[in-house]
Amino acid sequence: MFTRSSGILMNISSLPGDFGIGDFSEHAREFARNIFEMGFHWWQILPLNPVGVFNSPYDSPSAYAGNYLYIDPYGLIADGLLSYEDISPYIHSGQHFVVEYDNVKFNKRQILNRAFELNLAKIPELTAEFELKNAFWLNDYAEYMAIKSYYFDAPQVEWDEEIRRKTQPAYGKLLESMSKYVLFFKFEQYLFWKQWAELKNYVNSLGVNIIGDSPIYVSYDGADVFSHPEYFLLDKNLAMKKVSGVPPDYFSKNGQLWNNPLYNFDVMKKDGFKWFRERIGRLLNIYDCVRIDHFRGFYSYYSIDADSATAANGSWEKGPGPELFKLIKKEFPDAKIIAEDLGIIDDDVKDFLERTGYPGMRVLQFGFGDGDSEHMPHNYIKNSVAYTGTHDNDTLLGWLYNLNDDLKEYVLRYCRFEGDDWGKGGKDNLSVKTIIKVLMSSVSSLVIIPVQDICGFGGDTRMNIPGVAENNWRFRLQKNYMAGIDKSFFIEVNNIYHRNNNLRLRG
Secondary structure: OOOOEEEEEOOHHHOOOOOOOOOOOHHHHHHHHHHHHOOOOEEEOOOOOOOOOOOOOOOOOOOOOOOHHHOOHHHHHHOOOOOHHHHHHHOOOOOOOEOOHHHHHHHHHHHHHHHHHHOHHHHHHHHHHHHHHOHHHHHHHHHHHHHHHHOOOOOHHHOOHHHHOOOOOHHHHHHHHOHHHHHHHHHHHHHHHHHHHHHHHHHHHHOOEEEEEEOOOOOOOOHHHHHOHHHEOEOOOOOEOEEEEEOOOOOOOOOEEEEEEOEOHHHHHHOOOHHHHHHHHHHHHHOOEEEEOOHHHHOEEEEEEOOOOOOOOOEEEEOOOHHHHHHHHHHOOOOOEEEOOOOOOOHHHHHHHHHHOOOEEEEHHHHOOOOOOOOOHHHOOOOEEEEOOOOOOOOHHHHHHHOOHHHHHHHHHHOOOOOOOOOOOOOOOHHHHHHHHHHHOOOOOEEEEEHHHHOOOOHHHOOOOOOOOOOOOOEOOOHHHHHOOOHHHHHHHHHHOOOOOOHHHOO
16 A cells, blocks of 8 residues: 655644644645655644544544644735734744643634634635535534534533524524624635645645544534434434443553544444545545544444443444445545554454555554564564554653663663663654664554654653543644754665655665
8 A cells, every 4th residue: 555655743733833833834834845855755644623622633523624723824814814913913922832722722713703804705705616515514514613602612412402403493593693603614614724735735746645634533512413413322312322432451541431422333324324435535535645543443342331430341332344444445446544453453353454455553662561562563564554653652762761671671672772871862862763763674664753753852742641631732843843853864764774765865
């Protein structure tokens, strides 16, 4: 599926920028140029969807919509929608090393409100073509968000019953009264996807492809559940019967209680899994490759009673399995899909993954301390994507610091690290570079390295701690840090291990 190559994991939110969060600005283009010059040909990002209550992109109110926080205000100036004077009051003056979400959400919303009011007369014409092409999800999302605004952002379980059930004429009257808000959210999505398409086209023109990420589940308090409750396991009161999660594992002794609604696969099967086929088709249209999170959930998924306090006592239930992916392969025969196959993976799940033909993941940090694991580089297979760590892992340097002395010594010996100064941070960290070389020399067709690891950063730059709700997804990279990366090292390892097809950089 992949030619031998490599890439960088870096979320949009973590880019430098003037508005407190990374966005689709020139900083994104500069980042793409930087990684291309080092011989990387893939840029992996986290989901582009709006974030949930705790700012997680994996708990989104929409499987289709884009996160308005990523809209570049300077792009609105370039399009003639705003002036510099309109956006300058909202240039961020606070913390630049982490995202301060409350501040950023307020400021970006103010900028978009200003653009909307100043250009209201021409917005229907601006968005007409976009609305037509995206009607299968856009109307539902815009109407849901408009109604949520009417209820002052309260979750839909607190809405009036007749609105939750879309009972006429009450529902129609409310939508009519909120028509301006519906138009606003369509305008917001028009701006988002216009800027994303422009950024992706630029990145692709360099010779860099984009790996997008798709959460398997959506939020209960979201447009998908509101618009299609029949596709989810809900009771007669539209409350969740069962919720998502995973049993106790490497990350959590009580498991992880995700609290997303589970799919009603029996109902979905009746229309040929239309919702999933449309979703996958959309993802393949906006990315060059899609990583599907928690892929094993399509074979068998973990089901937890909705009133459970932890994920410790759930049960495994059968998913749609090969039937769904036969349909997807028929409709999208050339699709590039990465299956996230981490966690509890038994032989049946392995067989299911092998039948799809999609590459799974190998994570170096999971390879040590558990016998001769498939995550140890000498056990990798060609049809796999190898990572030093994912967004859920500590950085390589942070991981080394947290290993016991015996295991740390073994890791360093395995990677043939020589010397005593393993714990030095920054571009001169030789232990991290040595580990990266081992991964790059492996047989895996594609290697992905988190940006924190190419910078040699410690655990204080970790993106997410699974099972911990707050203070995640905040890491930001300052512009001067990219300038400090040892680019010659990465050019060399990409070249020497034949992962760089950019002949201009070959010696």
